[in-house]
Amino acid sequence: MKKVGLFIPCYVDQFYPGAGIATYQLLKKLGLDVTYPTGQTCCGQPMANSGFEHLTQGCNQLFVDNFAEFDYIVSPSGSCVLHIKEHLHTTHSENQAAEIRTKVYELVEFLVDIVKVKNLKARFPHKVGLHQSCHGQRGLYLSQMSELVAPGFSKPLQLLSQVEGLELITLKRGDECCGFGGTFCVVEEAVSVKMGKDRVKDHLVNGAEYITGADMSCLMHMEGILKRENSQVKVLHIAEILNAE
Template sequence: MKVALFIPCYVDAFFPEVGIATLELLERFGVEVDYPLDQTCCGQPMGNSGCHADAAGTERLFARNFAGYDHIVTPSGSCAHHVRDHLTAIEQTAAVQQVRRDTHELVEFLHDVLQVRDFPWAEFPHKVGLHIGCATLRGLRQAKASEIDEPFFSKPMALLSKVKGIEFVKPERPDECCGFGGTFSVFEEPVSAKMGVDKVTDHHRAGAQYIVSPDMSCVMHQKGCAERLGLDLRFIHIAQVLNGARE
């Protein structure tokens, strides 16, 4: 199995520890991981901003970097969703279609492809609020959305439930958007900030000590909101918890 690791721009710039945890976690399960050194952005920010055609150069480079791998794994649901569903500014060759089809967010790769059911090294003795970003929830369908009448399921929760000591707490509106929304948080800053305040307040009221998420962009937004409110909340990516982080 040839697996390439795709680390999104903001993770590389602001949260390199998440990329390291992702690599270490994959290697714990015997996955041989390659990291294409020429990788840059997948084009999602331009797509979010309506500049679809302007993303062509970035998309072309992405497809060239990751062609030929059996799987491309990334610790970002929104980036995986963009590649799978919106990498369309370039010609849809067989190689491009393969890259799109074989790109996975970390949780779904562990849950669906590797079918991991145990993390014997992991222990996280804290009360946890789980946040699944909109693209991950509704685009990648990693959990039940509240507006859909179907049996409950949650791939992130299924993995985290195998971690010793973890205790889940549930906010009143568990799958409500936190307001980040990529470039939405720049163009609609007041609305975005209010949504973020509502989100972290909901988690804090439920008794969460940590917010755990497969979406570090949402975590970045919520962390800023919590700090401005003075809330005693901490934030961590799911890769770090599954890899054995205790705090």
């Protein structure tokens, strides 16, 4: 049996452990051999995004040390996966780093493209809005971009359509950015907040009870806006919905 290494980003581990636990439980339910390397830490994306990629060698080498033995590396965070796919390099283990870049997967793409899940045993009887993150669309190609004249597809939607009782709401702007953008929300706070409010409003006016997506960073940004507006709408990582019974 192929060995799967579970890569849990630091912000998920610290703030949203439920998303990491749900990912692990879901992969186990599907009969996969899953291991969580306990020595893992930050993948280095925050430093790289801030212009200090030359200082990420320690993070990169530790990632290689933790995950080189696995056939697949799976994570519930598209932005961190995209960072590893495009930026994992090491001075001493470049061949291993190059191999890892080809076998790291965001959870949704792993379930759709590798496991090819067809009949999820999940139930979530609620109205749900799907947020399709920018890096997921334009970096990992989890769904089609609306600016392209091309056939539409959505891997998250493909999985959510298998969940019993779930009612997916229709948004006016299905792939609009939430404004988080990692360090963008710090250096351009006002713009980030306005974009987030617009994204949240689209879900609210269309009756969402929950907002889901494949990346907790975007959901975290929108959750902050929802709480400040005293909204009862909640955010849940897609793994928590796919794992619901």
